[in-house]
Amino acid sequence: MSFRHISICFFILFGTFTFLYCQPSDIQDFDKLSFKIDSIITNGISNEAFPGAQLLVASKGEVVFHKTYGFHTYDSLQPVSKTDLYDLASVTKILGPLPLLMKLVEEGQLDLDEPFSKFWKPWRSNKEKKDLTLREILSHQAGLIPYIVFLKEVVKQGKPKRRFVRTSPNGRFGRQAYEGLWVKNNFEKKVFRRITRSKVDADKKYNYSGLAFLLFPALIENITGHSYPYLLAKEFTLPLETPSLGYLPSRKGFPNAVIPTEYDSLFRKDLVQGWVHDENASLFGGISGNAGLFGTTRDLFRFMQMYQNYGVLEGRRYLKEETLKEFTRVQYPENDNRRGLGFDKPLLDNASRDVSEAYPAPSSSPESFGHSGFTGTFVWADPKYQLVFIFLSNRVYPDRTHRNLYKLNIRVSLHQLFYDHLKP
Incomplete structure (x- = not known):
């Protein structure tokens, strides 16, 4: 899973963890994109939408973003790993x-x-x-x-x-x-x-x-x-x-x-x-x-x-x-x-909806498809834009009454960010 057309590599400090990122040429303003993603997910964790998550996105068959956030539970003892x-x-x-x-x-x-x-x-x-x-x-x-x-x-x-x-x-x-x-x-x-x-x-x-x-x-x-x-x-x-x-x-x-x-x-x-x-x-x-x-x-x-x-x-x-x-x-x-x-497929009128009412991202093509899971999981592929989006979380921890993943529209908002930053 190599990065595609790498141009710049840099380190990002997140809490007590340091991640190496390489900016792929398929993505515009990668540092701005990464900051927006971090903000959405850390806000979700703060509001107990989920205690932690994995996010992986691929463009044209190559991984352009792969990062973990938070912990297994809200006690903050075991950080989420990419192999979890x-x-x-x-x-x-x-x-x-x-x-x-x-x-x-x-x-x-x-x-x-x-x-x-x-x-x-x-x-x-x-x-x-x-x-x-x-x-x-x-x-x-x-x-x-x-x-x-x-x-x-x-x-x-x-x-x-x-x-x-x-x-x-x-x-x-x-x-x-x-x-x-x-x-x-x-x-x-x-x-x-x-x-x-x-x-x-x-x-x-x-x-x-x-x-x-x-x-x-x-x-x-x-x-x-x-x-x-x-x-x-x-x-x-x-x-x-x-x-x-x-x-x-x-x-x-x-x-x-x-x-x-x-x-x-x-x-x-x-x-x-x-x-x-x-x-x-x-x-x-x-x-x-x-x-x-x-x-x-x-x-x-x-x-x-x-x-x-x-x-x-x-x-x-x-x-x-x-x-x-x-x-x-x-x-x-x-x-x-x-x-x-x-x-699953996009809503039939999805392209005309605001991101707050769309499913999935309003920019996803009619050819795209995927599925979501009750525990807080979501996968989506878009053949037209060659974009694969994978988000995994345990939003049902400690119980299924935790619904801020939906209320904060986290998955759709993250999904749309990658369309916004894809180069033509």
Whole structure:
């Protein structure tokens, strides 16, 4: 990850840490840009939007800004490092199941416009779901309800039900949700049944739903005969040279520190660190399609750069160009739906909005795409301007009531700064 067209190098003192920066020729007024970025992020930390963050931005395939801020928690004991792992939350959707779904579509093993029930048998006998297509599901146009909190099934009066959760593993309880918490092996079948029986809105309109992403790993395994984590590593994370991007970092013995997320007072009764924050994903043993991946800004940069290049990175093709262009295209603009297939897209009128009301940066092109995560993560790629933007934080620390990340409009403001400073 070398800097592009380096012209000037200098040191910046930030708190007790010194960083070496090299000004790339693709960026105008780099020192002014860096000062603005520092101001926005340090203001966010001061207002407890998050205790710390990683920020990486690449222009034309080369990193032009990569810096860490703050600490793991507000006690200011452990500073954030570039190798620290963040819980990616819903960013998992576009880095986990989605690339494998794209490959299955390329290979003709899935079809975007045939009924999803052709590939997922439980839906064949459900009259509301049997005709829904994968295209409708991935673009959040299928009418599925947004979410089901399955934690309600396993916790009663603040205690896990022994029917579903045990404090030590055995032959029937082999899925580890946390230290000292093991979930019944067949609990996912209960989840799948609830999803199958869930309501479908007859009025087909945009309604974000993460339910199908709970199904996708099992779907991928059913079609391929291989485990979902194995395929993800084989096809993408290992060849992309992102070994730290993956599930269950607490089991892998990585030297990387893992950033804590939220203090869970309902289920795990602990500050969650090294285990997935999302409760539904935890009940799947930490491996799910809706959440569960951990990674660094460097990991996400390489994955998103491959996407931005429409399937190619460093001479190796991972996905076909036409596949990426189809999946990153707005699918139902006539229904006021901005979404691509799995990917988020700019608001349909984004270019005309002020930065305070835009999503993402108002200067991002209609070709751009990405996703955000509940824990405070955000990734975005713009093929037109060749700009990759990665922001990772733990805004849910110490709890999810901390919403100043949104109120202060931090991610969009940072994103727009790089467009403002890009040279024509």
